[in-house]
Amino acid sequence: MTNPPTHLANRPVPSPHRGEVLLVEGLAKTFGSHRAVDGLSFAVRRGECFGLLGPNGAGKSTTLKLCLGLIQPDEGRIRLLDEPVPVRAREARMQVGVVPQNDPLDPDFTVAENLLVFGRYFGQSDALTRSRIPDLLDFAQLTLKRDARIQTLSGGMKRRLTMARALINDPQVLVLDEPTTGLDPQARHLIWERLKRLLVLGKTIILTTHFMDEAERLCDRMLIVDHGRAIALDSPAGLIGREIEPHVIEVHGPERAAWAEAARSLCDRQETVGETTFAYCRNPAPVLQSLQAHPPLRVLHRPANLEDVFLKLTGRDLRE
Amino acid sequence: MSSPPRWAPPRLSLRLIPVLRRHALVWRKLALPSLLANVADPLITLVAFGYGLGALLREIDGVPYVTFLAGGAVCMSTMLAASFESLYSAYSRMNVQRTWESLLHAPLNLDDVLAAEWLWAALKGCISGVAIVLVAILLDISRAPTLLALAPVILLTGLAFSAIGLCFNALAHGYDFFSYYFTLALTPMTFLSGVYFPIQQLPGWLQPVCEWLPLTAAVQLARPLVLGQWPPDVLGPVSVLVAYALAGFWLATGLTRRRFVH
Numbered sequence: 134m135t136n137p138p139t140h141l142a143n144r145p146v147p148s149p150h151r152g153e154v155l156l157v158e159g160l161a162k163t164f165g166s167h168r169a170v171d172g173l174s175f176a177v178r179r180g181e182c183f184g185l186l187g188p189n190g191a192g193k194s195t196t197l198k199l200c201l202g203l204i205q206p207d208e209g210r211i212r213l214l215d216e217p218v219p220v221r222a223r224e225a226r227m228q229v230g231v232v233p234q235n236d237p238l239d240p241d242f243t244v245a246e247n248l249l250v251f252g253r254y255f256g257q258s259d260a261l262t263r264s265r266i267p268d269l270l271d272f273a274q275l276t277l278k279r280d281a282r283i284q285t286l287s288g289g290m291k292r293r294l295t296m297a298r299a300l301i302n303d304p305q306v307l308v309l310d311e312p313t314t315g316l317d318p319q320a321r322h323l324i325w326e327r328l329k330r331l332l333v334l335g336k337t338i339i340l341t342t343h344f345m346d347e348a349e350r351l352c353d354r355m356l357i358v359d360h361g362r363a364i365a366l367d368s369p370a371g372l373i374g375r376e377i378e379p380h381v382i383e384v385h386g387p388e389r390a391a392w393a394e395a396a397r398s399l400c401d402r403q404e405t406v407g408e409t410t411f412a413y414c415r416n417p418a419p420v421l422q423s424l425q426a427h428p429p430l431r432v433l434h435r436p437a438n439l440e441d442v443f444l445k446l447t448g449r450d451l452r453e
Numbered sequence: 454m455s456s457p458p459r460w461a462p463p464r465l466s467l468r469l470i471p472v473l474r475r476h477a478l479v480w481r482k483l484a485l486p487s488l489l490a491n492v493a494d495p496l497i498t499l500v501a502f503g504y505g506l507g508a509l510l511r512e513i514d515g516v517p518y519v520t521f522l523a524g525g526a527v528c529m530s531t532m533l534a535a536s537f538e539s540l541y542s543a544y545s546r547m548n549v550q551r552t553w554e555s556l557l558h559a560p561l562n563l564d565d566v567l568a569a570e571w572l573w574a575a576l577k578g579c580i581s582g583v584a585i586v587l588v589a590i591l592l593d594i595s596r597a598p599t600l601l602a603l604a605p606v607i608l609l610t611g612l613a614f615s616a617i618g619l620c621f622n623a624l625a626h627g628y629d630f631f632s633y634y635f636t637l638a639l640t641p642m643t644f645l646s647g648v649y650f651p652i653q654q655l656p657g658w659l660q661p662v663c664e665w666l667p668l669t670a671a672v673q674l675a676r677p678l679v680l681g682q683w684p685p686d687v688l689g690p691v692s693v694l695v696a697y698a699l700a701g702f703w704l705a706t707g708l709t710r711r712r713f714v715h
Contacts, residue, residue, distance in 0.1 A: 231558035237551035253471035254559035
């Protein structure tokens with residue numbers, strides 16, 4: 134076990150409801166004829182983990198860029214850490230850490246140099262940054278890689294270094310764009326562990342993801358967006374409870390069509406996608422019983438999850 | 454409530470200093486090969502043309518050809534290095550290596566990032582320009598005290614070509630675009646700017662056009678200084694270089710804002 138970075142730990146943990154760190158009202162942005170963000174409003178509370186979910190092209194990354202003041206909105210109002218964005222986005226970003234996709238680290242620098250140089254962008258003295266580096270490397274499990282070149286790091290290490298770099302200014306808010314995309318399970322779990330630790334320390338986390346298990350694990354609340362519009366905002370459990378039946382039975386194999394027809398009245402909702410029938414129900418017993426008459430069918434009975442909600446709300450069409 | 458309008462003047466701040474330090478730290482790691490690459494071309498030109506062709510020509514405007522050429526070579530060296538840095542290297546930081554993205558996530562504005570590119574590419578130009586001056590001193594091509602006055606000329610030349618390069622960088626969608634700029638703009642310009650021969654050799658109708666080229670202005674200032682004289686006209690060429698540098702950087706800022714922010 135490693136200890137949390139001390140400069141992060143020394144800060145008193147703010148109570149979770151001391152106001153909002155990010156306020157977005159009526160945000161809209163059009164690129165050419167494509168309405169990327171179409172009237173989004175939401176607020177992120179201090180100390181929570183807020184997820185921005187949506188299929189590819191839903192407007193997640195554009196929304197993040199708008200909130201960081203990197204692009205000019207067509208309409209709407211943004212306040213980040215009490216600063217109007219984009220007018221005073223630079224001031225707001227003094228207190229924000231950003232973990233973008235694809236880890237744009239400096240390939241010509243070592244691990245430690247990446248952190249040192251990044252600290253300078255915040256106007257931090259090298260002495261202050263140097264004093265933070267050992268703890269951040271420890272936090273990112275990169276202590277032994279301190280003087281390694283970036284090219285020699287694995288994908289997980291690069292992501293953890295990008296995360297450590299985003300913490301160099303001891304930010305109040307950490308923004309992550311798809312933090313575990315492209316990582317293996319071990320690396321993903323380590324990132325989740327570190328994010329949970331930051332939450333315990335009182336940091337606010339805003340992340341985008343299309344991994345539903347990630348959102349379910351980490352997020353206190355999440356906003357599902359599609360076509361640049363908000364389509365649901367709640368806790369993962371709240372969304373699952375509100376939007377979908379608690380049991381899902383997935384069935385495929387020979388005789389599926391016959392069974393599906395017969396069992397239609399036994400479930401609350403039925404959906405057939407290609408060769409698979411999904412039966413959504415509050416009481417699974419009669420459905421499972423009906424399946425016993427069709428032994429060749431392959432059956433998966435599982436609790437409903439966020440992915441079911443997501444697919445119900447955003448549809449099953451591919452977004453490419 | 455908005456970002457600066459697209460064509461508002463560039464907003465400069467001292468925040469660009471850590472960005473310059475970043476570029477310098479990278480350069481320190483790769484300095485020797487980078488310097489060789491930048492200086493090789495003008496150096497070969499100076500030695501090959503200066504001594505090779507110079508043996509045939511003997512004198513031009515009353516001085517040995519190599520001495521005549523040296524002033525042009527200093528300007529060309531500055532131009533090439535500043536252009537290379539503001540095109541290939543800046544593009545690589547902007548789009549390939551995505552250094553800009555990291556910078557913009559820190560408390561830096563696009564204007565800061567771009568201004569740092571501008572100054573850095575100008576500085577790279579200066580290093581290459583000064584390297585050619587040192588060669589000229591070492592080879593005893595010129596040891597005139599007026600060489601010292603080349604410093605501001607080299608700086609202005611670097612700033613002008615760096616600014617022009619950043620305009621093209623803002624429009625680029627790949628490295629290929631830059632080879633057009635080099636072969637269609639910079640190479641012809643070296644022949645139209647009096648680097649190799651006086652522009653009085655050009656057709657009469659072309660000469661007034663050439664007067665407005667930034668490289669012509671640079672050569673008009675640098676050549677007399679290499680020959681140990683003061684330029685007959687300082688204000689004209691200096692104004693041309695300042696105009697390219699400032700208007701170019703303003704234009705580059707607007708084009709880059711259009712690409713990123715708007």
